[in-house]
Amino acid sequence: MPGPFVTPVHGDLDLPQAVDVVVIGGGIIGVSTALELAERGVSVALCEKGGIAQEQSSRNWGWVRISRRDPREVPLMAESLRIWEDLDRRVGRPTGYTRAGIVFCCENDTDVQNYSNWTRHLEPWQIEARMLDSTEFAAMFPEAQLPVKGALYTPADGRAEPQLAAPAIAEAARDKGATILTECAVRGIETAGGRISGVVTERGRIACSSVVLAGGAWSNLFCGLYGLDLPQLTVLASVLRTKPLEGGPDQAIWAKDFACRKRRDGGYSIASGHENIVDIVPNSFRYARQFLPALLEEWNSLNFRLSWRFFDEARQPRTWALDEASPFEYCRVLDPEPSKRMTQKALTELSRAFPAFAKAEVAQHWGGRMDVTPDAIPVISAIDAIPGFHVATGFSGHGFGIGPGAGRLMADIVMDRTPVVDPHEFRFSRFTDGSKIRPMTGF
Template sequence: MPGPHVVPVHGDETLPDACDVVVIGGGIVGCSTALELAERGLKVVLCEKGGIGQEQSSRNWGWVRISMRDPREVPLMAEALRLWDTLDARTGRDTGFKRAGIIFTCANEKELSAHDRWRANLRDYQIDTRMLSAREFGDLLPGSRLPMAGALYTPADGRAEPQKAAPAIAEAARDKGATILTACAVRGIELAAGAVRGVVTERGSIACQAVVLAGGAWSSLFSGRFGIDLPQLKVMNSVLRTKPLEGGPEQTIWANDFAIRKRQDGGYTVASGYDNIVDIVPASFRHAMDFLPALRSEWKALSFRLGLRFLDEARIPRQWSLDEASPFEYNRVLDPVPSRRKQDKALADLKAAFPVFEKAEIAQRWAGYIDVTPDAVPVISDVEAIPGFHIATGFSGHGFGIGPAAGRLMADIVTGRAPIVDPRAFRLSRFSDGSKIELISGV
């Protein structure tokens, strides 16, 4: 697999006959949910069809940010920042988390005003965030040639290592008694009187009272097998990492043409700041009306293409028997080929803005599929039609940073505990109850 090297997590040998909760998906949200539930004394089994954290949870930029979030995510992300502060101690492992600050640059006065207005979303939180003039940006980052009107700077924001975080959380969940099963796809849920009574995996059945689907880009396919309409599409982002480089910025930086994050090894993660690829697939037509408002406002940031991916997804069955191999067993890890053109352009634009990167050497390239919803806000919700079934997915490229808090909120919903934040904005039913679906400006 040419994707990034992820800290390996070896799955448990034995498939339990029964547990309290089965978590489907070993990304950062699924692992965080499993840890939260295990810490509350529940018997938890986490099932991952491939390896822990090997899809988008290890392929993202590694940003842990509250700045420029959709306002509906801000309360949950404030909780996430607090959780990240103690995550290494809590798990007993290194996640690479550091509050090094994130800067969103503004190319013109219009962007500057919009970013300044966004700061009102943090009015109720004790979070250090401020606007920088172009001169102040230059003083903070000497040697920059990036033209700008100013920037939004949030020193409280942080960064972490995507290839370490989900594995650390999964191992901590196992320390608390959870069973971690890798290369163990869940084919489906079993029902009794319309409610969850267990799951069927490729290795056998597990009886349980609750299921959490945290399947990332696979969630819509899985839930659709049981009549649940979850509007979700995939967006591909291409990333490269450099070898260690001296003299580069400590802060994480977003600009229209590039986005960078210093890595724990001294190298940098580099990607386009605003350019992603959307493959036209059969699901594009099924969910076209759901995503129309988003397309109207975000089409400039998306490159649409029609290619072999259409045929690949057209071949995937949407219905299957639980006693036969499921689609999840035929594709263990989504590992798309990155766009070298977009990567090379991002690096060239970065070199023009910060000459120190002229010395940068590319160490690796990869791509990942971001699972997006029509309003770019996640689903963290029970499923009213199937008691005991819950979904945590659709994080729309914002899931890594918010993952620990999303896991806590999901655990609150499963156990009936008072939620850490109001979960109404994340309910699945918003896509079917007549609610207005809005894409609120953010990054």
């Protein structure tokens, strides 16, 4: 598999007959939910069709940021920042977390004004974010040859290693009593008396009273089996990593043409600051109206293409019996080919801005499929139509950093406890209750 090497998590061999909660999906949202539940004494089994963090949870940039978040996500991300600070000690393993700050560069006066206006969303949380003028930016990065009007600098932001973090959290959940099942796809749920009674996996049945679907890009397909219409599409993001390099910035930096962050090994993860690929698939037409505001907002940064993925998804079954193999068994890992054009262009532009990168040696390219919702914020919600069923998905490329907080919120909802933050904005019913669904515009 050409994706990044992920710390392997060996799944448990024995399938439990019954648990309180089954978590479907072994990305950072699923493992964080499992850890939160297990620490509270809840019996939990996590089922992953492939390996822990083999999809987008290991393929993202590794940023842990509150800066430039949709204001609706800020309270939950503030909680996540608190969790990250103590996460290595809590899980007893390294996640690579470092609080090093993140800088977003401003090309023009409009950017400066928008970013400056955005900082007010952090005031209730006493998290520092400040604007740098061009002189202050030059003082922070004396080696930079990047003309900027200013920059948003958030010292509380940080970075972690996607190939380490979710595996570490999964192992910690197992330490607390959770069962971790890899190569174990959940084919579907079962109900009795109108509520969740169990799940059927490819290895057998597990009785339970609650299920959390943290299936990332697969969530729409799973929900559709039960008549639940979750508007979700995917975006292909491409990343490269370099070999260890001297002289690069310690802070993560975003500019229109590149984004980079230092890695634990001394290399850098690099991507375009704004370009991604959108494959046209059957669901593109099904959800065109709901995604139209987002498309208009991001039109200049999206590269639409018709590829074999259209036909792959068109052939994919939308229904299946629970006693036969499901689509999740025929495709264990989404491992798309990256756009080397985009990543090489990002490295070229980064080298112009920071000359040290002219000596960078590329170690690897990879692609990942980000699952997105029409308003670009997640669903973290109980599903009223199926009591005991919960969904935590649709993090729209922002899930890695917010993952530990999302897991805590999901555990609160499952256990019917006072939630750590108000989950109203993340409710599943917002897509059907007449709410105005649109992404954040400006700041």
